[in-house]
Amino acid sequence: AFAIASQFATRNAAHEVKIIELIKGLTDKPITASHQLSSKLNGPRRALTAVLNARLIGIIDQLISRCEITLSRMSINAPLMVVRGDGALISSSEAREKPIETILSGPAASIVGAKWMTDLTLGFVSDIGGTTTDVALLKDGRPALDPAGARVGNFRTMVEAVAVRTTGLGGDSQVHFLSxxxxxxxxxxxxxxxxxSLLAHQEPQIHDILDEQLRTSAPGEYDGKFVRLISNPVEHSLTSRDIKVLSRIERNSKPLKSVIQTRIEIKSLERLVSRGIAQVSGVTPSDASHVLKNMTTWDGEAAxxxxxxxxxxxxxxGDLLTETAEDLSRMIIAQLHRQTALFLLESAFHEEDKFNQPAEELANNILMFEGLTGHKNIVKIDTGLNLPVVALGASSGSYYxxxxxxxxxxxxxxxxxxxANAIGAVVGRITMRVQGSITSPSEGQFRVHFPHGPKDFLNEEKALTSLENFLLDKAINKARGSGAEDIVTKVFRDIKKAKAEARHVFVEAILTVEASGRPRISEKI
Known part of the structure; x- marks a missing residue:
């Protein structure tokens, strides 16, 4: 695939358009032009977005092709839609051209699903999974978008996507002892x-190992932990120490203490786990829930x-951490409650504009924690959220x-x-958002930046109307092309003026037009 980016393509895309034509004359490879992905300036970041999009085209094309083959085999004759990172739906052809716009589509779909299930217009959505908890704000009935653009790894793009904050906290999170x-x-x-509890459900033989460890008088550092092989690695990518550790791991789970012989080997095991070669099993909140009978899916006795x-x-x-498994299970669940509550507070502080401190510092201040537990002494401290929270995830009913x-x-x-994410995908709307700008190169002159080139007007309202009509046609055609029907439009005008010598001088206008509608149910309709 090819990526094209010109520094000021959002002001005049002629150069990018010409290069597209030249490349099409030489090859049929996919082409990404930066002005097709964003109408904002910041050429370097727009170029990065174009490069990342080009690199994703092949991956999503394979995924969509396989989905289409499966639908065909099932004799399902319906348009294939893909959730975009802002929660809207796009056609599969649009997703093939702009795969980068599907970043964070999973969390976005969950938020749309939460809105549909609750009819909430303002509040937080918290989605707990096995590994992470995602928190996002629902504002005016829509997912709040990240104004800085979505992240891809360490890179900040210019893609509009839901503003999701994620923490490594879930039902399967590792429990650490703080000594x-x-x-x-x-x-x-x-x-x-x-x-x-899950491991024992799959491999009942670990009961014998747990029983043996319980019979010892002194606890071992790795008691209650196991490791197993889940895939065959490419050995040339491993260090000699990694290979040595790997040689002790089998498909059937083994006690961790039989695999790790020195502390330095822990890093090797972590590398094997991060590469999807091995899995480690140990105590998690899910196990605590089984002990407390809040969950009964797997093996509660092993937990x-x-x-x-x-x-x-x-x-x-010098005292034992707890006397009984039930007491420790309650401690684990209480810790999950505390960490989740503090992360929700941190997410809330991100939305506040009154404080000058980082949200993480504010949320983890001792006063916040004491306020959660209702500190009442000489000072009374009370902390909470002023918005409702929609809890999502299979285990949300147990914890939230x-x-x-x-x-x-x-x-x-x-x-x-x-x-919730499946519901969000079903009830979502096709939404196409296009944007254009007007600048003023000199007083009384209004330059509309059309994709085919700029055009000057001598009247502000005529310039605004001309751009608005162009954007309306473009947005409606894009929505219709993606399979939308019963299309409705919204126009947003952001006009910036400066005050000079007791009068207002036009500086810039950004117009955004949104066209949305429900997807057609069938290709035949």
Whole structure:
């Protein structure tokens, strides 16, 4: 694929258009032009966005092709739609051309689904999974967008996508023992483990190993942890130490202490896990939920054994961390509640514009934590959220009612929260958003920047009307081309003027036109 970017293509795309024509005369490879992805300036970032888009074309083309083959085999004659990163739907052909616009489509679909299930117009949506928790703001009934553009890895693009904040906290998060201080404590995440309850459900033989570890008088550092092989690696990509550790791992789970012989080998195991070669199993909140009978899907007995082993650790005072598996399970769940509540507060502080401190520092201030627990002494501290929260995810019903109590906010638990993203994809609308600009090279002159080249007007309203009509036609045609019907449009004018010598001088106008409609149900309609 080819990527084309010109520094001021959003003001005049003639150069990019000409290069597209030249490349098409030489090859049939896909072409991405930066002015097709964004109407904003910042040439370098627009160029980066074009390059990333070009690199994604082949990947999404394969995915869509396989979906189309499957639909054909099932005799389903319906248009294939793809969720965009802002929650709107686009046609498969549009997704093939602009795959970068599908970034964060999963979280965006969940938010659209949450809106449909609750009819909420303002509030937070929190989606807990096995590995992470995603939090986003629903504003005016729509997902709030990231004004800085979506991220792809370490790169900031110019793609409009939902503003999602993610933390490594989920039902399968690793439980860490904090030995500092007399009381000790717990911390969850950010790494994911296979829950012991799930591992035992798949491999019942680990009960024998857990029983053997429970019979020992002194707890081992790696008690209650297992490792197993899940894929065959390409050995030339591994170090000699990685290969040595790998040689001790089998398809059937083995105790971690039989695989790790020195501390330096832990890094090798982490590399094997990060590359999808091995999996580590240990105590997670899902196991705690099984012990407390909040979940009964997997092997609760194995979870209780592993948590009993974990609880044999000693605090700084010399006492056991807990006396029973039930007590430790309650501690684990309470820690998940606290960390989730603090992350929701952090997400809320990101939306506040009154404070000059980083949101993370504000949320993790000791006063915030004390406020959650209702500190009342000489000083009374109260902390909470002033907006409702929609909780999504298969395990949200187990965890989020207590989180709502901590935050003193309305906690909404939709009936089908575990399939919110699927619902969002079904109920979503095709939405095409186009943008154009008008500048003023000299007083009384208004330059409209059309894709085919600039055009000057001597009247402000005529310039605005001309651009608006052009954008309306473009947005409606794009929406119709993506399969939308019953199209409605919205026009947003952002006119910037400066005050000079007691009069207002036109500086710039940005017009945005949005055309949206429901997708046609069938190609035949």
């Amino acid at each position: 500092e201080g007399l009381k000790g404590g717990l911390h969850l995440g950010p790494k994911r483990l296979v829950p012991i 209780e054994k592993a948590i009993t082993l974990f609880g044999r650790r000693r605090k700084g005072s 009612p207590a989180i709502g109590d901590l935050l003193k906010c309305d906690m909404i638990l939709p009936k089908h929260s575990d399939v």
